[in-house]
Amino acid sequence: MHDTTRYFYRPVVLLFGAISAVLTLYVVWLTLHNISLLRPGRESFIGLDNYLRLLTDGRAINALGRTVLFTVAATAAELVIGLAISLLVDRDFRGKRIVRAILLVPIVMTPVVVGLTWRFLLNPTNGMMNYALSIVGLGPVDWLGDPNVALFSLLLADIWQWTPFVVLLAMASLESLPEDPQNAARVDGAREWQVLWHITLPALKRALLVVALIRAIDAVKAFDIFYIMTRGGPALSTETLNLYGYISAFTNFDISYSLTIAMVLTILTNVALLLLYNLAFRAPKQGQA
Amino acid sequence: MRRIAFWIALAILLLCVLFPLYWVVATSLKIQRDAFAMPPVWLFSPTWENYAKVLSNGVFIRAFLNSVIISLSASVISVGVGALVAYGLVAQDEAIKRQNEKFVLSLRIAPPLIFIIPTYFLAAQMKLLNNHWIIIGVYAFVNIPFAISLLITFFEDIPRELRDAAKVDGAREFTIFREIFLPVALGGIVATFILCVLFTWNEFFIALVLTGRDTQTLPVSITSFLTFQGVQWGPLMAAATLVMLPMLVLGMLVQGQVVRGMSLGSIKG
Structure with a gap:
């Protein structure tokens, strides 16, 4: 009998394949020119000049450094805080369902609104954050206006929004763990921190790596809160590569160069992901949950 | 003792998660003067004027x-x-x-x-x-x-x-x-x-x-x-x-x- 089910998926998969192939070729072709919307009709083929320009563009290099810093810091902080919280609430108590629902709130909140909220809370003169600091005799801090602090403020907003995501995923894996090994260790006289370090954490390893990957991918692409809270400022101190690419394209209208930035960002992200993925999943799968 | 510590930690957690949200909604219900007052105004009679402004x-x-x-x-x-x-x-x-x-x-x-x-x-x-x-x-x-x-x-x-x-x-x-x-x-x-x-x-x-x-x-x-x-x-x-x-x-x-x-x-x- 002729199986017709493949007609359900083939056309769409082929279309997606074709679109992405054409788009990739088109992007590569564009990066080999010097197309700028400010100089219409004067574009020419310039080979790899855009890529060479990127290598010597201090602003781009700095932006790349900030992207790495932000991604690593956000992922690490969210993972550590999220894990700590999930261990805290991994027990039966009244209202657990409500806590779970509340943790969902930041996750589904519109990121632009999250940015506005934190911009409001971090307002140097009238914000709650500085008010809270002033109560304990500190501050005031110019959260978004001081180049040394601004990236940290963005980190704060990102951590607020996405730590609950780590918590909810870690809670789910904790609940699916068998309790026998932990109890057996306790019977053998292991202390709580030993149980945690030698039994619970190794069992969570896989789930945590997946969460870390998810958060890292999103952090590299982070745009909304950056655009709302600082737009890369002050003095470019919060400009990530993603943001620099956006500004090149839509403020400077330097289409070819911005695509070169996007291309390099995509390649670097994919290479980093592949490395991480292989490190994480090719390694001996001890304690796979 | 441990139970009390747990509930305190949980309360702090929920406060951190919910306060920003509460502050947004609260500010949206304040008149312009209160929204920007320092020290902040905790008790206020809600007004819909901001919503009226947005919806018009x-x-x-x-x-x-x-x-x-x-x-x-x-x-x-x-x-x-x-x-x-x-x-x-x-x-x-x-x-x-x-x-x-x-x-x-x-x-x-x-x-x-x-x-x-x-x-x-x-x-x-x-x-x-x-x-x-x-x-x-x-x-x-x-x-x-x-x-x-x-x-x-x-x-x-x-x-x-x-x-x-x-x-x-x-x-x-x-x-x-x-x-x-x-x-x-x-x-x-x-x-x-x-x-x-x-x-x-x-x-x-x-x-x-x-x-x-x-x-x-x-x-x-x-x-x-x-x-x-x-x-x-x-x-x-x-x-x-x-x-x-x-x-x-x-x-x-x-x-x-x-x-x-x-x-x-x-x-x-």
Whole structure:
């Protein structure tokens, strides 16, 4: 009998394949020119000049450094805080369902609104954050206006929004763990921190790596809160590569160069992901949950 | 003692999560003078004047309608196409299924920047930047892979015997899809649809680039409150509340699926 089910998926998969192939070729072709919307009709083929320009563009290099810093810091902080919280609430108590629902709130909140909220809370003169600091005799801090602090403020907003995501995923894996090994260790006289370090954490390893990957991918692409809270400022101190690419394209209208930035960002992200993925999943799968 | 410590820690946690949200809503209900008072005003009689201001703003209403139209249309397309593809893939061998799913999802790892700039460039040349269909199409393109992978997980729960029995009776594939898979997996389909709406509604970057004056969605429109001399925090917070409130409601409706959906949406994609 002729199986017709493949007609359900083939056309769409082929279309997606074709679109992405054409788009990739088109992007590569564009990066080999010097197309700028400010100089219409004067574009020419310039080979790899855009890529060479990127290598010597201090602003781009700095932006790349900030992207790495932000991604690593956000992922690490969210993972550590999220894990700590999930261990805290991994027990039966009244209202657990409500806590779970509340943790969902930041996750589904519109990121632009999250940015506005934190911009409001971090307002140097009238914000709650500085008010809270002033109560304990500190501050005031110019959260978004001081180049040394601004990236940290963005980190704060990102951590607020996405730590609950780590918590909810870690809670789910904790609940699916068998309790026998932990109890057996306790019977053998292991202390709580030993149980945690030698039994619970190794069992969570896989789930945590997946969460870390998810958060890292999103952090590299982070745009909304950056655009709302600082737009890369002050003095470019919060400009990530993603943001620099956006500004090149839509403020400077330097289409070819911005695509070169996007291309390099995509390649670097994919290479980093592949490395991480292989490190994480090719390694001996001890304690796979 | 340990119990007390636990409850205190939990209270601090909930305070950290909820306070920013509370402060936004509270500020939206204050008069201009109280919204900016230092020390902050904790007790106030709520006023609706900020909401009245926002709701009488034609640009905001327009953006609200745009957001509704765009997110509903894009999600209908995503779930419709996604369901067909998922149905086709679930019927294949495990290897073919995984391979195709992986391919489609791998398209989502790229930062939006790389496909948005050429799309913008082409749309600008074709004078399509102020057109609803361009943004609906891009959102559908972005959400279809996600819809496929989430729907596959729901379709896999449907016993194979149902499909086999129908085939023995001589039913055509599309009939099986419509008469058996859609009704049985309805809950999952609705959840997928709601998640698509949520993602589309909240999305900012693509909308910022690809929408024009007539197609602006809410997240883009709300930034126009920021550019004026001195931010009008009262009306801004009222607008922010109106933007996020529907998503909080939707999020609660599909509580169990949000985290599952989001991890599908970004990892594998």
